[in-house]
Amino acid sequence: MAREEGTSAPRAPQGPGLYGERVFRPQDEGEAERIDLGALAYDATTLARLTQLGAGPGTRCLDVGAGTGTVARALLREAGVAEVVAVDRDIRFLTAEPVPGLTPLEADATSPDFAPGLFDLVHARFVLMHLPHPARMAARLSALLAPGGILVLSDAVDLTTENAPPTPYTTAMRAMWRGLRETIGTDVSWVPGCPRLLADAGLEEVAAEIHVPPLLPGSPISRFWAGTWDRARIAMVGTGLVDDAGIDEAQRRLESPAYAGLSPGMLTAWGRRPAAPP
Numbered sequence: 001m002a003r004e005e006g007t008s009a010p011r012a013p014q015g016p017g018l019y020g021e022r023v024f025r026p027q028d029e030g031e032a033e034r035i036d037l038g039a040l041a042y043d044a045t046t047l048a049r050l051t052q053l054g055a056g057p058g059t060r061c062l063d064v065g066a067g068t069g070t071v072a073r074a075l076l077r078e079a080g081v082a083e084v085v086a087v088d089r090d091i092r093f094l095t096a097e098p099v100p101g102l103t104p105l106e107a108d109a110t111s112p113d114f115a116p117g118l119f120d121l122v123h124a125r126f127v128l129m130h131l132p133h134p135a136r137m138a139a140r141l142s143a144l145l146a147p148g149g150i151l152v153l154s155d156a157v158d159l160t161t162e163n164a165p166p167t168p169y170t171t172a173m174r175a176m177w178r179g180l181r182e183t184i185g186t187d188v189s190w191v192p193g194c195p196r197l198l199a200d201a202g203l204e205e206v207a208a209e210i211h212v213p214p215l216l217p218g219s220p221i222s223r224f225w226a227g228t229w230d231r232a233r234i235a236m237v238g239t240g241l242v243d244d245a246g247i248d249e250a251q252r253r254l255e256s257p258a259y260a261g262l263s264p265g266m267l268t269a270w271g272r273r274p275a276a277p278p
C-alpha cells in the first residue's frame with residue numbers, strides 16, 4: 001500500500017470508484033438515510049453560503065457527488081435556481097424523487113471524459129476527501145466554471161480527535177479515519193489547505209469558513225456518526241485501533257444524555273473564475 005510523505009497511515013491504492021464499493025455502498029439498506037442525516041446537519045450552512053455567493057434565479061448549477069440531492073433540491077426550492085445538474089456515480093437516490101429542474105447525471109467526476117458543460121456555480125460537498133488527487137480535482141472542477149462562476153468545495157476537518165486524550169469516541173473516530181484511508185483512500189489531511197488549491201487553480205476572491213456542529217444526544221450528526229461507524233466497522237476493526245466492543249461503547253456514549261462533544265466539522269472553501277475581459 002502506498003504511504004504518503006509526512007503520514008504514518010498507509011493509503012489505499014487510489015482509483016476511481018472505491019467509495020461506494022468497499023464501504024458506503026448505495027445499495028445497502030439505510031444508506032440514503034445515513035447521507036440524509038449528515039445533510040441535515042450541514043444543509044443550512046451550505047445553503048446560506050451558496051446564496052450569499054449569489055446562487056439564485058438564473059444561476060446554472062452543477063452539484064458533484066450529489067448523493068441524495070438535498071443541496072440540489074434546496075437550491076431549486078429555496079434559492080430559486082431554475083436548474084441543477086446533479087452528478088453522481090450512482091444516481092438511484094436522485095432519480096427516486098424527481099423534481100422539476102433537477103437533472104441527474106450518472107458520471108464519474110474523476111474521468112478525463114467528464115465534461116458536463118460550463119456552470120455559474122460548481123459545488124462538491126464531502127466528495128473530494130474520498131477521491132484521489134484533490135488538487136487535480138479542484139483544477140478540473142474550476143475548469144467547469146463559466147467566466148465569473150464560483151467553485152465551492154466542502155470537506156471534513158476533524159479538530160477534536162487527533163490530539164485529544166483517548167476516550168471511546170476519539171478512539172473510534174481515529175480508527176474510522178485510519179480505516180477509511182486504508183480501504184477507500186479517504187484523506188482529510190489536505191482539507192485545511194483547500195483555499196490554496198483554489199488559488200493555484202487560478203481562482204480569485206478565495207476564502208473559507210468552518211462549521212463544527214455539537215454532538216448532542218439524538219442529533220442528526222450524532223446519529224450520522226453512529227451509522228457511519230456501523231458501515232465502516234470492518235475497516236475500523238481492521239486497523240487494530242479498536243474492536244467491536246469499543247465501537248459499541250462509543251455509540252452508547254454518543255447516545256448518552258451526559259455526552260458533550262464536537263463533531264468533525266465542514267470546511268467550505270470557495271473561489272471565483274475571473275470574468276471574461278470586456
Ligand SMILES: C[S@@+](CC[C@H](N)C(=O)[O-])C[C@H]1O[C@@H](n2cnc3c(N)ncnc32)[C@H](O)[C@@H]1O
Nearest residue numbers: 019039065066067088089108109110125126127
Ligand atoms: C459522502 S457522499 C456526499 C453526498 C452529498 N454531496 C452530501 O453532502 O450530502 C459522497 C457522494 O459522492 C459520490 N461519489 C463518490 N465518488 C464519485 C465520483 N468519482 N464521481 C461522482 N460521484 C462520486 C458518492 O456516490 C456519494 O453520493
